[in-house]
Amino acid sequence: MNSNKTHWEKIYETKAEADFSWFQPYPQTSVDFINLFKLPQTASIIDIGGGDSHLVDALLELGYLDITVLDISAKSIERTKARLGEKVSAITWIEKDIIDFEPDRKYDFWHDRAAFHFLTTEIQIIKYLAIVKQGIKPGGHLVLGTFSDKGPTKCSGLEIRQYTEASMSVLFAKDFRRIKCMEETHTTPFNTRQNFVFCSFQRTTIPIL
Ligand SMILES: C[S@@+](CC[C@H](N)C(=O)[O-])C[C@H]1O[C@@H](n2cnc3c(N)ncnc32)[C@H](O)[C@@H]1O
Incomplete structure (x- = not known):
């Protein structure tokens, strides 16, 4: 393995989740980004790196019908399935390392909170950029949340790469139009603080020169 x-x-x-x-x-x-983009309930x-995040619960409550969760960990998927009970049948689960993901469809909305920042080498980052470009429909949206330059340097004991609004925007500039970036201070279950940066982008239909 x-x-x-x-x-x-x-x-x-x-x-347990409260230990994370x-x-x-x-x-x-x-959810605020989803509302900003006015995504229809039929949006894919x-x-x-959904893990056992409650985003999927929120999406189901909001009436979304086409939800996929990808995570490297089978156990995280099992846990989310157990939490959701009978609602799980409405979801597509993909147990995979994002770097090996070959999307067989294009999504309207790609969300990544605290998974992308574990990719620390240029090769991994370039691969992710190619996968995300392949996996989003022209005009579709991307939201990425990572630790900022004021946040921790490790997550779950692993090295991460920090971003700023500027560095994240530059990275995606070739194939995406930046929409909105913001910083957020996340309060952990242990009452410590972690500074995140979130950026949202729209997949362009023609290359930006
Ligand atoms: C810090 S947790 C964040 C979980 C969730 N996104 C949230 O915001 O609550 C990182 C998640 O990314 C997953 N992950 C880490 N590296 C990954 C990779 N290379 N491919 C897919 N998932 C990955 C982990 O299993 C974990 O569930």
Whole structure:
């Protein structure tokens, strides 16, 4: 098993959600972006590194019909399925390392909170950019949340790459139009603070020169 997957399977086998620094009972910032884009309930949505995030619960409550959750950890998916009970049948689950993901469809909305920042090498980042470009419809939306330059340098004991509004915008500028960036201070279940940066983009239909 790849060591990254081993790490995450162990985390989800041994800890409860309230032990996770990234835990939030309601993903308000993510939902605010969805409202900003006025996504119809039929929109296809994918949450990358969804883990046992409550975003999926919020999306179901909002009436979304086409939801996919991708995570490297089978255990995290099992946990989310157990929490959702009979509602799970409405969701597509993909157990995969994002770097190996070959989307067989294009999504209207791609969401990633605190998964992209674990990609620390240029090769991984370039691969992610190619995958996200392939996986979003022209005109579709992307929301990325990572630790900012004022946030922690590690997450779950692993090195991460910090971003600023500017560095994230530059990275996606070739194929995406930046819409809105913001910083957010997340309060962890242990009452510590983590500074995030969120940026949203729209997939362009023609290359930006
Ligand atoms: C810090 S947690 C964030 C979970 C969730 N997005 C949230 O905001 O609550 C990171 C998640 O990304 C997943 N993950 C880490 N590296 C990944 C990778 N290379 N491919 C897919 N998922 C990954 C982990 O299993 C974990 O569920």
